[in-house]
Amino acid sequence: MKENILLLFCFLSLSVSLSAGQVEGSIRLVGGQDNADGRVEIFLKGIWGTVCNSYWDINDAHVVCRQLHFPGAIEALTTPQFGSGEGTVLLNNVLCDGSETSLLQCKSVDGSFSHCGPSRHAGVRCQKEQMNSNLSPEYDLDHSTSLSHQLGQLFDSRRDCDVNIPVLVHNNTSETICAHSLILSLNSQQDFRHLSIDTTSNCSEHAKTFIRYFYTRKIKFTRSTATCILRMAQDWGLTEVQNEVANLSRLFLTEDPTFQSQNSFYEYAVHIGDEALQEVCICYLAWNCEALIQSPAWTNLSFALVKALLSRSDLVVPNENVILNGVERWAAAKGNPTIPEALLKLIRFPLIQAEDLYKLNGSQYDAMKKKGYYFNTLSLKTLLPELKKDKEFYTPRIYTDNPWSTTFNHHKVNIYKDFGFFNRHGESLNSLTIKIRSPIHNSHLFTSNIMLWKTRVYISHAECSRDGVTCPTLPAVSVKIEENRNVPQRLQGKFQYSNKLIVLCEGTYVIHVLEFANGDGENFVSVPRSADQVYPCRSDQFSYQVVIRPYYVTD
Numbered sequence: 001m002k003e004n005i006l007l008l009f010c011f012l013s014l015s016v017s018l019s020a021g022q023v024e025g026s027i028r029l030v031g032g033q034d035n036a037d038g039r040v041e042i043f044l045k046g047i048w049g050t051v052c053n054s055y056w057d058i059n060d061a062h063v064v065c066r067q068l069h070f071p072g073a074i075e076a077l078t079t080p081q082f083g084s085g086e087g088t089v090l091l092n093n094v095l096c097d098g099s100e101t102s103l104l105q106c107k108s109v110d111g112s113f114s115h116c117g118p119s120r121h122a123g124v125r126c127q128k129e130q131m132n133s134n135l136s137p138e139y140d141l142d143h144s145t146s147l148s149h150q151l152g153q154l155f156d157s158r159r160d161c162d163v164n165i166p167v168l169v170h171n172n173t174s175e176t177i178c179a180h181s182l183i184l185s186l187n188s189q190q191d192f193r194h195l196s197i198d199t200t201s202n203c204s205e206h207a208k209t210f211i212r213y214f215y216t217r218k219i220k221f222t223r224s225t226a227t228c229i230l231r232m233a234q235d236w237g238l239t240e241v242q243n244e245v246a247n248l249s250r251l252f253l254t255e256d257p258t259f260q261s262q263n264s265f266y267e268y269a270v271h272i273g274d275e276a277l278q279e280v281c282i283c284y285l286a287w288n289c290e291a292l293i294q295s296p297a298w299t300n301l302s303f304a305l306v307k308a309l310l311s312r313s314d315l316v317v318p319n320e321n322v323i324l325n326g327v328e329r330w331a332a333a334k335g336n337p338t339i340p341e342a343l344l345k346l347i348r349f350p351l352i353q354a355e356d357l358y359k360l361n362g363s364q365y366d367a368m369k370k371k372g373y374y375f376n377t378l379s380l381k382t383l384l385p386e387l388k389k390d391k392e393f394y395t396p397r398i399y400t401d402n403p404w405s406t407t408f409n410h411h412k413v414n415i416y417k418d419f420g421f422f423n424r425h426g427e428s429l430n431s432l433t434i435k436i437r438s439p440i441h442n443s444h445l446f447t448s449n450i451m452l453w454k455t456r457v458y459i460s461h462a463e464c465s466r467d468g469v470t471c472p473t474l475p476a477v478s479v480k481i482e483e484n485r486n487v488p489q490r491l492q493g494k495f496q497y498s499n500k501l502i503v504l505c506e507g508t509y510v511i512h513v514l515e516f517a518n519g520d521g522e523n524f525v526s527v528p529r530s531a532d533q534v535y536p537c538r539s540d541q542f543s544y545q546v547v548i549r550p551y552y553v554t555d
Helices: 002-020 058-067 148-157 181-185 204-216 226-236 245-253 260-272 275-287 289-294 303-310 320-333 354-359 363-377 380-389 410-419 461-467
Strands: 027-030 037-044 047-051 073-077 089-095 107-110 123-126 139-142 163-169 172-179 197-199 218-221 405-408 422-424 427-429 432-439 450-458 476-484 495-497 500-505 509-515 523-526 542-547 550-552
Touching (some): 027 123, 037 089, 058 073, 058 123, 058 410, 148 204, 163 204, 172 181, 197 204, 197 226, 204 218, 204 226, 218 226, 226 260, 245 275, 275 289, 275 303, 275 509, 289 320, 354 363, 363 380, 405 410, 405 432, 405 450, 410 432, 450 461
Parallel strands (some): 047 089
Antiparallel strands (some): 037 123, 073 123, 089 107, 163 172, 422 427, 432 450, 450 476, 476 523, 495 550, 500 542
């Protein structure tokens, strides 16, 4: 009897230990030929169980396959091809729209109360090419010669050195690097006997990597080492390494969600006086301004960089109030009780909604709030002199809040590519089409004057031919006015639109912004090929966001 109890205890302990490492909502496929197909099982409340096939369709299958790091699903199965399954039915009536990243995000009911029989378990067959999960890219710069390996060994051996290069941190020597003047002289005509590496404590550990390049002609850049090594190359006049800075910056700008690397690249560009590189950095920060403001790096930005950003009209943010709140937080982190005047005048108060203006406290805002109220209450005729004097101040940035934008999510675009339908608010459409209802202008005066826009993404030339439009390259995105409602005759021709298309990589960061032509018909932009995009996207999974940008005609 004791032996049986002990055996039962061991079995239970083993069961608990096998389950303890599982995360709530984990998915596995059981009974298939390989790891890409099988009966769907989910881990909930400490146990594995099955999913009932009620309402099970391809949207649900896509979510399961992507959760398992496959590109998507080939088939959603509702027949018992993978065995009947054992244990509890944990989920029933699963309803996904296809954009979720986990099955738990989909609508469902508790399966333990269902009448799902043993032959009614959901299954999937996934696309077998798994997604690349490499989140730490490297950029290899290789100027190697046939002797690079041997010369690298010579450097590592520290034999027969005739030059000792001090590494200085705050004018104090942190280490000395043993080198050979003959090898160094092959890359430069400088007198290396009197050279040093003057760097920071964060970069000093990469000094040997930099000197080793003179021997091997190879160097491996990572996100954390790039700006350190580039600064050393600048100080030593190593132009062949400096010439790679444009490639490096575009590669690494998109890889750091903390924005520390982007800030470092900008500071490096300022350090070397490279205005083109400064623009590459600032443009990325502007297009991803919302994420930047929320990042740890935001309060560490220099005054000059914040001012440069606020001077631009291509900041992509939900609304102007996000910028104001961000600058207030930046100023507080710098020990300033109020926003510096030079930054305050760059915030576009007229584009802040009237109710948000009303909530602003502090005398420093009084003059700007007054301009905001005027913009939202006075006629164009009255405002015209002020608009002509400072046109940018009254021009919207790229605001992504409702009702000014809509997004074609990359998950739904992929589903449309595969299956030819687009699910929008529960309705199945045979084209990638979304309509936007927006006021004709940002001013509060025109809240009830509605403009109806039709936006569409074209994936194939067959779609373009069917609609009688020309698509030079694909995909292409269009926007057109479908209906003007309650627009008084006196306002006709008083507004124009500088509408934008935002291209996002995997729906997370902006890699390209394009402008639609300003016309009454259907206006197209073609999405650039990957090689022609301003910033890289490793997965080629693109979301498309259309933004409506009205402005007064002042001519």
